Amino acid sequence: MDKRPxxxxxxxxxxxxxxxxxxxxxxxxxxxxxxxxxxxxxxxAEGLSFPLGITVKKTVDDVRNDLIRRIERGEQAGKExxxxxxxYELFEAVEERDNLAFLAxxxxxxxxxxxxxxxxxxxxxxxxxFNFDYVIIDxxxxxxxxxxxxxxMVTHLLLVSDASxxxxxxVATIEKVARKNGSFKRVGLLLNRLKDRDEARALTAAVxxxxxGWIPENDLIRVFDRDGRSFFELPDTGILSDLADxxxxxxxxxx
Amino acid sequence: MQLxxxxxxxxxxFTDRKRDAGGLxxxxxxxxxxxxxxxxxxxxxKSDTGVELGSPKDVSVSFLLWTGDMSLVNDGRISIIGxxxxxxxxxxxxxxxxxxxSVNGFNEDNCYDRYREMEFLRYDVxxxxxxxxxxxxxxxxxxxxxxxxxxxxFSFQVLGSALLNKLRAVDYVESAEIIFVTSSAxxxxxxxxxADRFMTIINAMTKMSEEMDFDCESCEYQEVCSEAEExxxxxxxxxxxxxxx
Numbered sequence: 201m202d203k204r205p206x207x208x209x210x211x212x213x214x215x216x217x218x219x220x221x222x223x224x225x226x227x228x229x230x231x232x233x234x235x236x237x238x239x240x241x242x243x244x245a246e247g248l249s250f251p252l253g254i255t256v257k258k259t260v261d262d263v264r265n266d267l268i269r270r271i272e273r274g275e276q277a278g279k280e281x282x283x284x285x286x287x288y289e290l291f292e293a294v295e296e297r298d299n300l301a302f303l304a305x306x307x308x309x310x311x312x313x314x315x316x317x318x319x320x321x322x323x324x325x326x327x328x329x330f331n332f333d334y335v336i337i338d339x340x341x342x343x344x345x346x347x348x349x350x351x352x353m354v355t356h357l358l359l360v361s362d363a364s365x366x367x368x369x370x371v372a373t374i375e376k377v378a379r380k381n382g383s384f385k386r387v388g389l390l391l392n393r394l395k396d397r398d399e400a401r402a403l404t405a406a407v408x409x410x411x412x413g414w415i416p417e418n419d420l421i422r423v424f425d426r427d428g429r430s431f432f433e434l435p436d437t438g439i440l441s442d443l444a445d446x447x448x449x450x451x452x453x454x455x
Numbered sequence: 456m457q458l459x460x461x462x463x464x465x466x467x468x469f470t471d472r473k474r475d476a477g478g479l480x481x482x483x484x485x486x487x488x489x490x491x492x493x494x495x496x497x498x499x500x501k502s503d504t505g506v507e508l509g510s511p512k513d514v515s516v517s518f519l520l521w522t523g524d525m526s527l528v529n530d531g532r533i534s535i536i537g538x539x540x541x542x543x544x545x546x547x548x549x550x551x552x553x554x555x556x557s558v559n560g561f562n563e564d565n566c567y568d569r570y571r572e573m574e575f576l577r578y579d580v581x582x583x584x585x586x587x588x589x590x591x592x593x594x595x596x597x598x599x600x601x602x603x604x605x606x607x608x609f610s611f612q613v614l615g616s617a618l619l620n621k622l623r624a625v626d627y628v629e630s631a632e633i634i635f636v637t638s639s640a641x642x643x644x645x646x647x648x649x650a651d652r653f654m655t656i657i658n659a660m661t662k663m664s665e666e667m668d669f670d671c672e673s674c675e676y677q678e679v680c681s682e683a684e685e686x687x688x689x690x691x692x693x694x695x696x697x698x699x700x
Contacts, residue, residue: 236498236500275592278571278661280571280575281590281591281592284578284588284589284590284591285590285592285593287588288588288589288590288593288595288597289590291498291588291597292511296500296501296502297502298502299500299502301500328498330495330496331495331496331497331498332498
């Protein structure tokens, strides 16, 4: 039987550093050259391509809208033809670099219209990601996407918060919703942009969920983020190796 | 369908020209294929690719023609125009693939469904190190063969045999052959003429079967229907079915 991939969704309030964390995770996993990694940008703001140094030519939303335009123009196709066309065009939308692939979702689908197209897209995305060893999904801000069907396949939910009360409140809410859905193997919190170890200790004690680790406020990451530079060029100042250890233990289901 | 017989003859003329010019090689289908299956993980990433055929950036033509005339099809023949997979690696090539099948028992009621059944058999081909994505409406086929598969001897004989064996296992298929073209974009484009004509016929069938639209006055496929008795027969049969319901 083929091994299922580790599928990590990175969620949290807007502005806490989800995209930066997603980019760092993508780099960490893709440094294992024998593994295949795919990063999925599920944030409609589409920011993950920048820290990965990838240029997006086509999003899932582009594929969807093109097909809907064709249907509205009168082009007919049976369900099987539709599936194969979407499969082709979605694979064309996947950007690749070495053992890393990237897919940008674009705007989320609206409910009710062309639900068959939306449903087929989700099936195809699921089939694509199951070809990889690691899948990192950079999520939208907030809790809404937890209920979207693309999250059904997630094995590990990585919540990200900064020191703010609001940030921690959002992840607590997400965690509650996620536990109700019950499909994740593990849920963990990563505290980002903290002042120092004392703050980390205090916040870890204040939250009621497993904490993977914490990342201090980092000028280098901030500059790279500000300038839209690829995080693959980021020198390792120890942050990456610490993060790598914590994440590897987490995905291996070790304490 | 006589209209398709004309297209098959056109394809055969193309292969004859290539054969006469020394640019065509032939091999036979392998009745027993020992190549392992791909399983659920069939994606071949670019970084693992030995040969890429008919990518969206390259010319690609892929279609299947059927006939009731067995003499037009050389059963089990695999024709290769241009480099075989092992000879092409590492590279991206324009790609043409034509399947010719002789069939029995086709009529206006079943020919569309049976065509689609044959057409979709290629998606059932599962070969380790081989990935294929195709769109029938575009008549394009994009595939990648991994470096590992190339090193292990993956070839058009393996690929052709996998597909031909699926086709020949279908009860109404009496014989089938396959032609691969990788010689040049120009050669692949030569196949576009019969392919485009064929697509027009299929689009007419699709319009009738999927839309149940029989208004010939405003139909863009009037011309091809007027040339094909079988399409007219299909229209008549579908209209009768619709009026009974």
